[in-house]
Amino acid sequence: MEIQLLAIHWVYLLFILLIIGVMIMKKDTTLVSILGIFIIGLLVTKSLPDSVQSVFNGLIFAIKELLSTILIISIIVAMSKVLTTSGINELMIRPVTHLIKTPSIAYWVIGIVMMIISWFFWPSPAVALIGAVLLPVAIRVGLPALGVAMAMNLFGHGISLSGDFIIQGAPAITAGAAGIPVGEVVSASVPLVIVMGLVTTVTAFYFLRRDLKKGTLHVHSSQLVELEEPKKTIELSPKIRRLKKTFSILIPILFLLDVIGMFMLDLTGGDATALVGGTAITILIVTSLLFHKKERMSKITEYLVEGFQFGFKVFGPVIPIAAFFYLGDSGILSILGEHALPEGSQGIVNDLGVALASVVPLTKEIAAITLTIVGSITGLDGSGFSGISLAGSVAHLFGSAVDVSTATLTALGQIAGIWVGGGTLIPWALIPAAAITGVDPFELARRNLVPVMIGLVVTTIFAMFLL
Template identity: 50%
Template structure:
């Protein structure tokens, strides 16, 4: 029987505080800092030890996440170059030409958003897709709200919750769940992501079709006012070179990952280096010798984005890493330290009769509640820790459990059903974020129900 100490109960208290604060749509950084400080003081019995615990947690979390921060920052910097050169327009224009009616427009717009978000992340992809393809989709007869829903569900829903190319989300979840690389989370998420994606997008599609039939005059008015926004960028030789080189380079990376079985840090290194090389080449091609200065601006803008996204995740992750044994030892600097959540999992298995239905509902609810703060990545350290806890308490597939929590957290906090997480898509399309959240609610809830049922059978 594992002995639960006062440090265990103190850690659990701060976990509940963090969940409550997030449910109230407030940032949980101060509770996480206080949790690290007080747990450090109880374990190390000194003020200096308590203070050093806070800093150590940031360093440990930074070491775990730094590779992902770098690759996302570099890819965002590259996306800015593509936008400045007009290469983004050339890449997207073939897909735009396929949108000949509202039905095709919905799926082409959504799938384009999915691919762009996988390779460039949803936030940069919103600007890319919104400026170039949304006017074309509206001209084809798709309502502006329908375009916003398609971009939102495919980008901030499917793409961000899976993150198969950049692997930011599964890496964070995997670290918290006790895996050395994101491979198990990615593999386990595939059937869940397919279920969630199909249920949400198909449901949304039929609801949009129903609205189009009930209010055709409003659609005509939308088309008239929105088509003035259609963008056409000036392009040149540099634009064409980058428009071909960039997708081909990343497709080569994906092929190399598949053939060479590259995972985790190796896959991240390949993507990051490719983005940096294209960025350097493209900047010099675009600006000549001035590119020696211009690339600094792109790099700076990219890292400002990356740090902005991950700064709170470092503190939240540092706190929840106390739940895992190896990382808890590094944070507390005590070789005898154990993972607090892992210990609770063992105790739960001996006290409470657990079953797959119960743990699946807990994982889903945790992701949804914690995701209410509007940050898609904030829930990931916790849902990973919860999966590790139940994984040590009963014979289940903790990768599937973690993947379920990841999908719930990102679909909620990443921006599909809460208005404060929908601002990017709402702004680029000009729709009301509250109305967009309301329209997404039924498809996403049905998706959660179907995905949880599938997860229960796979656990």
């Protein structure tokens, strides 16, 4: 089928290249994205007022598409704050501390616990939930703070966030840009996340253990002194202690029931997100009412406001770039009207993919390498989320051009983008884990670099066999 490319196709492609260039220069993409929407709107409507409106309509469309993702993460963060304030999180983690006997065990236990909690709470809140509790235990058995930070980073911001199987925030963004169901991206990402996770964490553990044996990495005496300092504790009534213990058992059970419910009722995408979100907001309300003596109802609002501040701070940069990439698929009809596309067009990205396949000898190997590179570039801003819609859009383009699995390409780009920018390689994205463990974020980034790069290479090769 021969596709005639029009001005909107070339302008869209030009702005994709501009956005990639801006990301490489580590600059913000908001201006370029909004300018792209405006110019495409001008080409389609041939009206200055309508093109100005298209910018606002594009942002509204993106917010509607992303709202459930923003909402679930805001609620999860709000819930995590009340659990931290009440001390329930400490009781939830305490049984795990008895497993930590050696530095090696500390690395794997902290990592696995971080991964599991991050699936339900998201990595940034999970760092606060478990870091303060498990860090002293790890240091006492000989695992330096840098090793603790690596474990939390690689398992939480790496494995958990790149798959995001429970909350499904990341796959919702990439699937929307790729024009495929969220469930397809989640399913396609499972084997890739497993390979990436195993290769990266095992490689990091090898280097960590080697340096511990050499003595180039060790626990500083100052950290041990700090652990011996007496900590002030708040006296709690027996009733409150029993209540906290009950909640520390009940909350994990509730989320486990959510997971079972997802499998038994075949819930994915928005339905799965709604189940987790409803559980989280229930826990937030009940916990706030029971553990705050004064201003209980206002505390609920306070926690929610903190959660929404976090959610929109994270997703603020995502909305403009997502609005631009939604133009590449069916979103253009909602933003610019039913007659925005020329007759016979299957969407801007689809048209570009078909045209690209007719002039360039593309292969699945080139497609996989391209998605890993594009995904990595999107992570250079340190957000992990702001550019992954680009990965979805490019995956859609190559899926059409090469006739391979768009879902696998989308998952590969998502994994690369989040591993690079979500909190394992970019120093300013490492601040949560670095702050809670007291290590230098630049040193942490250097330690993570080689394992993550090896993981990306192996995962890209593995993805070629799945396409």
